Amino acid sequence: MSLRVNTFTKVMGLIVMLLIPIIVLYWFSNRTSLEVVMNEVEKSMYKDLSYFAAKTDETASQLARSGLIISEDLNVRNLEFIEIASLYEQTDEKLRISDKLRLMNAASAWDTTISIYTPATKTFVSTNSYLHFNEELVEKNYSKVWKYTENVDKPYRGQPRFVRFITEPLDSTASKAGLIVEVSFASDELVKALERFKKGGKGDAVFVSSENHILSVKGSDKDLQAALLQQLDLEQLSKQQHSRIKLDKVEYTVSSVFMPELGWYLFDYLPIQDVVRPITTNNLLFYISIFFLLIGSTAAAYVLYTNVQVPIRELIRGVKKLKKGEYPKLKVFHPKNEFHFLLVSFNDMAKQIETLIQNVYLETIRSRDANLKQLQSQINPHFLYNCFTLIRSLTRLGKQDSVMDLALHLSRYYRYTTRSEKQSAYLREEVDLVESYLAIQSMNVQDLKFVIDIPEAMQMLEVPRLILQPLVENAVIHGVEPIGEGEVRVTGSQNDRYNIITVTDDGIGLTEEKLAQLRLQISMPPSEDKGCALWNTRQRMLLQFGQEAGLRILRRDNGGVAVELYWPNEQSFSAAPAAAAKQEVPARLRSNVEASSSDRDGGST
Numbered sequence: 146m147s148l149r150v151n152t153f154t155k156v157m158g159l160i161v162m163l164l165i166p167i168i169v170l171y172w173f174s175n176r177t178s179l180e181v182v183m184n185e186v187e188k189s190m191y192k193d194l195s196y197f198a199a200k201t202d203e204t205a206s207q208l209a210r211s212g213l214i215i216s217e218d219l220n221v222r223n224l225e226f227i228e229i230a231s232l233y234e235q236t237d238e239k240l241r242i243s244d245k246l247r248l249m250n251a252a253s254a255w256d257t258t259i260s261i262y263t264p265a266t267k268t269f270v271s272t273n274s275y276l277h278f279n280e281e282l283v284e285k286n287y288s289k290v291w292k293y294t295e296n297v298d299k300p301y302r303g304q305p306r307f308v309r310f311i312t313e314p315l316d317s318t319a320s321k322a323g324l325i326v327e328v329s330f331a332s333d334e335l336v337k338a339l340e341r342f343k344k345g346g347k348g349d350a351v352f353v354s355s356e357n358h359i360l361s362v363k364g365s366d367k368d369l370q371a372a373l374l375q376q377l378d379l380e381q382l383s384k385q386q387h388s389r390i391k392l393d394k395v396e397y398t399v400s401s402v403f404m405p406e407l408g409w410y411l412f413d414y415l416p417i418q419d420v421v422r423p424i425t426t427n428n429l430l431f432y433i434s435i436f437f438l439l440i441g442s443t444a445a446a447y448v449l450y451t452n453v454q455v456p457i458r459e460l461i462r463g464v465k466k467l468k469k470g471e472y473p474k475l476k477v478f479h480p481k482n483e484f485h486f487l488l489v490s491f492n493d494m495a496k497q498i499e500t501l502i503q504n505v506y507l508e509t510i511r512s513r514d515a516n517l518k519q520l521q522s523q524i525n526p527h528f529l530y531n532c533f534t535l536i537r538s539l540t541r542l543g544k545q546d547s548v549m550d551l552a553l554h555l556s557r558y559y560r561y562t563t564r565s566e567k568q569s570a571y572l573r574e575e576v577d578l579v580e581s582y583l584a585i586q587s588m589n590v591q592d593l594k595f596v597i598d599i600p601e602a603m604q605m606l607e608v609p610r611l612i613l614q615p616l617v618e619n620a621v622i623h624g625v626e627p628i629g630e631g632e633v634r635v636t637g638s639q640n641d642r643y644n645i646i647t648v649t650d651d652g653i654g655l656t657e658e659k660l661a662q663l664r665l666q667i668s669m670p671p672s673e674d675k676g677c678a679l680w681n682t683r684q685r686m687l688l689q690f691g692q693e694a695g696l697r698i699l700r701r702d703n704g705g706v707a708v709e710l711y712w713p714n715e716q717s718f719s720a721a722p723a724a725a726a727k728q729e730v731p732a733r734l735r736s737n738v739e740a741s742s743s744d745r746d747g748g749s750t
Contacts, residue, residue: 153454156446164435175428179421183398186420187387190348190413191400197342197350198402198411201335204254205291205307205406211249212311212328215259220245222313222324224263224270239270246272255334258306260327264320283310283327287319291407293332293358305332307407335360350413353379370414373399379410389417456487463491467498529559535589547588554581569689572637572646573604575613579635582614586621592630593621599637599646606644608712609685615678616648616708624652624706631705643711651705655698663698679708686712 215221220242246259250272260271262278269278276298286294286308295305308329312322319325335352339362342350351370352360359370372392382388382401389398399414418425532555539548558581561574576599583595617633625631634649655663667680683696694712701707 153446153450156449157443160439160442160446164439168435171431175424179424182421182424183417186415187398187400190398190415191386191402193342193345194348194350194400194411194413195402197338198404201338201411202404202406205404208253208255208257208328208330209291209309209311209406211253211257212259212309212326215246215249215261216311216313216324216326218242218245221261221326224261224266224268224324239268242270243272246270255330257328257330260329262325262327263323264325265323283319283325286310293354293356293409301331306330307332307335332360336362348413348415350411352407353410353412355408355410370412373397373414374412377401379403379412382412383410460487460491463495467495532558532585535585539588544588551585551588554585557581558585568610569607570610571604572599572606572608575608575610576604576635578611579613579617582617583621583633586618590621590626590629593625594632595634596632597635599635600639603637603639603644608710609689612682612685612710613646613648615682616710619678619708620648620650620652620706624650624654627653639714642714644714646710647707648709649701649705649707651701651703654704655700655706657700660698660700667696667698682710686710 220238223238224242242261246261250257250259258271258273258276260269260273260276260278262269262283267278269276279298282296282298285296286292287310288308289310289312291307291309293305294308295303297303297306306329308327310319311326311328312319313324313326314322317323339350339352339360343362349361349365349370351365353374357374359367359374361367361370369392373390376390376392377388377399379401380403382399383403387398387400389396391397396417397414398417398420399412401413402411403409404411532551536548536551536555539551558578561570561578576597580597583593583597587593587595613635617635620633625633631650631652634647636647636649638645638647663679667683670680679696679698686694686696690712694710697709697711699707699709
């Protein structure tokens, strides 16, 4: 990904990440608000519906009680024996009962018809003077509870009615009753009540019977009502008060209340979108604002990019070319921009940087070579002094053969060390040198034993010259010689990361305090009153192989000391300079090596 895309994407990603929590929080808040509003609307809707149903049922109950009161009236009961009276008395009694019925009807909230019939005397009295007794209709409509019927007399003009009969005695049938009171009212009375209820509400309530008869106001959507009722169980709905249903991708909240007096259900429904339309309108305005805010943020990010990131990108491009050895002249953007000075200064710097880099590079190479030669020159005399001391001792003891052997090994040693054309050597040559050194030291320490075990696969590896001799010398002088006997082992091993050379002895060993002191000394340059062998060895490993190499000193559990030299093998190390080598090592390997280097950077004398 290019720098432009990467930077612009990061800025836009940051803007989006800032907007996402706002949108999520608003969405959650809005959803909670919608749910609260809908719950309150549903509760209010059910409360109004229950009140209206109760008032309607109460009115029907009052009408039923009126019929019962009439059936128990003494004047009405006299109609069963009115045939024994004179014609004048019969007419007068009927008029008196008719006036009483009209008074009761006037007190009713609905336009009600009350009729009285005595089968024994064939007497019929009704609040509707146009009605006549029709025994066939009575048989069809007869019911002790409110019954919806479309079988009505002609004076009702075919309008469906609710009918209820009260008999005397109460439990008798129509054919055996001595007195029959019929109370009825038109279904339009319920429709009118619905119209009044709808004016104060938001829904579209309807009356529904268990036989799926529907009474609704004029202009209501009967098809929608039928479709909703087809998917609902009104009995179950009346128990749970309200529910929600989706029909043709529109969600409705529905409520139902059962009216036990009439035996009907009062059903109401309301599209949820009608209730939450103001909230959804605010939602739309919010998201439009977010959209324009995103556009504005994008424009601001682009302006920031052209005025800041483009000059930075030009600087980075110049730095990359400098790393490749090129010295470009950068473009200068926006003279009034703050980056103008940086770009001009970079162009001036590029004119001089080549000479400076070459000088520093050459000086570094010379310093490194001088350091290597100095370190090696410090090690070579150290061994020579020890050999002269040993020759003197053997000569004093008259051991001529030992002196000759010592001279032979010493000549081999200096034949190898005086070859200064290269600062590195094959490990096989170092092993031969160590073998000559141990042979010399075995003449000095009578019971000294040594074992050298280096795998053939490691024999041709290149290492710094005289890298093993100081380790073996420490093992002999500081480990075995103080107790007069012991064994020195030089072993090699490899794994998928490192080459390792281990020099061990079974001598007097080290205390924890001494080991801590050695680990501290090995990380600092030597002073005049302290030895420098292991410090020199570690420094030469670092110079040769980079920061992945090092030296480690350990205490052995069974006595003695083990010193390890380690450096990256061919799979994880190239002969590039130390800094470049460190960059090429994978991050996980580098972290592991650096962690272990905290231990390995400690052991030397």
